[in-house]
Amino acid sequence: MTTTVPTPPATPLPPLRGADWLLAHDPRLRLLAAGLFALVVVSLNQLSSSGAALALALGLTVAARLDARALARRLLALTGFLLIMLLTLPFTTPGTSWFTLGSLSASTAGRDLALLILCKATAVMLTLTILVGTLDPLAFAQALGRLGVPHRLTQLLLLTIRQIHLIDAESIRLRQALRARAFVPRTDWQTWRTYGWLIGMLLVRSFARAERLLEAMRCRGFRGRFYRLDTPTWRTADSLAALGWLLLLGGLLWFDQHADVQALGAML
Amino acid sequence: MAHIPEGVLSAPVLSAGALITTALLTVALRRLDDVALPRAAVLASALFVASLISVPLGPTSVHLLLNGLMGLLLGWTAVPAIVVALALQAAFFGFGGPLVLGVNALNLALPALMCAGGVRLVRPYLRPAHWPIVGFSAGVLGVMLTGVLVAATLAASGEPFRPAAQVLLLTYPPLALVEGLITATIIGFLQRVAPDMLALGQMRHD
Numbered sequence: 001m002t003t004t005v006p007t008p009p010a011t012p013l014p015p016l017r018g019a020d021w022l023l024a025h026d027p028r029l030r031l032l033a034a035g036l037f038a039l040v041v042v043s044l045n046q047l048s049s050s051g052a053a054l055a056l057a058l059g060l061t062v063a064a065r066l067d068a069r070a071l072a073r074r075l076l077a078l079t080g081f082l083l084i085m086l087l088t089l090p091f092t093t094p095g096t097s098w099f100t101l102g103s104l105s106a107s108t109a110g111r112d113l114a115l116l117i118l119c120k121a122t123a124v125m126l127t128l129t130i131l132v133g134t135l136d137p138l139a140f141a142q143a144l145g146r147l148g149v150p151h152r153l154t155q156l157l158l159l160t161i162r163q164i165h166l167i168d169a170e171s172i173r174l175r176q177a178l179r180a181r182a183f184v185p186r187t188d189w190q191t192w193r194t195y196g197w198l199i200g201m202l203l204v205r206s207f208a209r210a211e212r213l214l215e216a217m218r219c220r221g222f223r224g225r226f227y228r229l230d231t232p233t234w235r236t237a238d239s240l241a242a243l244g245w246l247l248l249l250g251g252l253l254w255f256d257q258h259a260d261v262q263a264l265g266a267m268l
Numbered sequence: 269m270a271h272i273p274e275g276v277l278s279a280p281v282l283s284a285g286a287l288i289t290t291a292l293l294t295v296a297l298r299r300l301d302d303v304a305l306p307r308a309a310v311l312a313s314a315l316f317v318a319s320l321i322s323v324p325l326g327p328t329s330v331h332l333l334l335n336g337l338m339g340l341l342l343g344w345t346a347v348p349a350i351v352v353a354l355a356l357q358a359a360f361f362g363f364g365g366p367l368v369l370g371v372n373a374l375n376l377a378l379p380a381l382m383c384a385g386g387v388r389l390v391r392p393y394l395r396p397a398h399w400p401i402v403g404f405s406a407g408v409l410g411v412m413l414t415g416v417l418v419a420a421t422l423a424a425s426g427e428p429f430r431p432a433a434q435v436l437l438l439t440y441p442p443l444a445l446v447e448g449l450i451t452a453t454i455i456g457f458l459q460r461v462a463p464d465m466l467a468l469g470q471m472r473h474d
Contacts, residue, residue: 012316012317012320013356013360014360015360034366035366035367038274038365038366038367039367041274041275042274042275042279042282042367043279073362074361074362075362077271077361077362077363078273078362081271081272081273081276082273084432084435084436085276085432088428088431088432088435089428089429089432091431092427092428092429092430092431092432093428110428113428116275117275117276119275120274120275120276121273121274121275121276121365123275124273124274124275124365124366125273125274125362125365128358128359128362128365128366129362132359133359133360133362135359137356137359137360140359144355150297152297152300152305152348153293153297153348153351153352155305155309156300156305156308156309156312156348156349156352157352157355157356159305159306159309159310160309160312160313160316160349160352160353160356161356163309163310163312163313163314164313164316164317164356166313167310167313167314167317168317168320170317171317171318171320171321175321185323185324186324187324187325187326189449191323191324192323192446192449192450192453193449193453195321195323195450195453196449196450196451196452196453196454196456196457197453197454197457198321199314199318199321199332199334199450199454200453200454200457200458200461201457202314202317202318203311203314203315203318203341203454203458203462203465204457204458204461204462204465206310206311206313206314207307207310207311207462207464207465209310210306210307210309210310210311213306213309213310214303214306214307217302217306222302223302224302
């Protein structure tokens, strides 16, 4: 699993390219590390420790040398939700006044809560993208299976990943055909009806595809199990990385317990 | 905005979501046999790809949720299909996260199951002309119930989140209308081209 799997250029599930040191680690380690990080970060209570978690995630981002544009697109996915939080929370949380806007009064507690959420959400998203988003989707599914996810769910995940590639190609073809007939999507009934037919056609074709897939699986003697083709090797480097990660997370938790609120106030 | 990011919801909401989703998933996976597996995977992928299409709506554009349609076409299988889609979106698109996966999946899967159950109830009285209306209702209900559930999970996480939940709820009706119209067209299309597909979601119930 240490070699990178070549993927076709246009896919709806593009794994990001990461630094070599990252790709060398076992997929299971990367999944566990991302999950554990999320668990620790979500349980943090202080703004200072959440900021430290974000700094850790940013450091990891720099070290992983990800494509900046792909990363920006992921960050954009967060903005809508976080913007609503940032705009409402200062005004809805009771506490000492930060500033007033007409009859509305913003509290420092609300500001801190909004910043806390911002730090946590961004930190978890970044580490998830770095550690898991750089995996090949099929390796992701296999690793989940090895970590104890029910095999029926893993099979569905594996088949779905494969079919997404095929059906996306179909969808691109159909939309190209629409464009060739001068179709421009607008906010009107014509557009919605056309998209309805497009999705209907995708469903009909995928239904026929499912019959072929079932026959192909029967031909290969499918009885509830696939052969696992991956041969993951947990190496000493993985154990060392796991130990280092646990120490960092322990440090975060310790910092969260002992963070000096007064010193933080002075810093802000 | 049906995906709640990590770090927002409180621990009790997160654990309750994860617990209920796991329970629903266990029931759904038990109903999914070897023969139904490829069909579930292919339809799940088709709906995943369809939700990537951005539909223009005034000055912005929206992505369809299609969970109502999933309920109609897949029945119980909509639950694992939604979990799989959300896991992929969390890992490869940056939507949601590992701990909120349970809540996010529940917010989409519960409306899907309700649409599946609803159509099962009215099915004996349905005439062919009624199917597009069923599609429209499933589209609208799927989106609006998801909006209500997202707002409810947010509001349950703390008093300060209530106004944000209300703001969020306001963003759903336009999407619900578009999704209703598109789902009605999809169902009308399937009825003419592949009527067998409309019977699919029902088989797993009987």
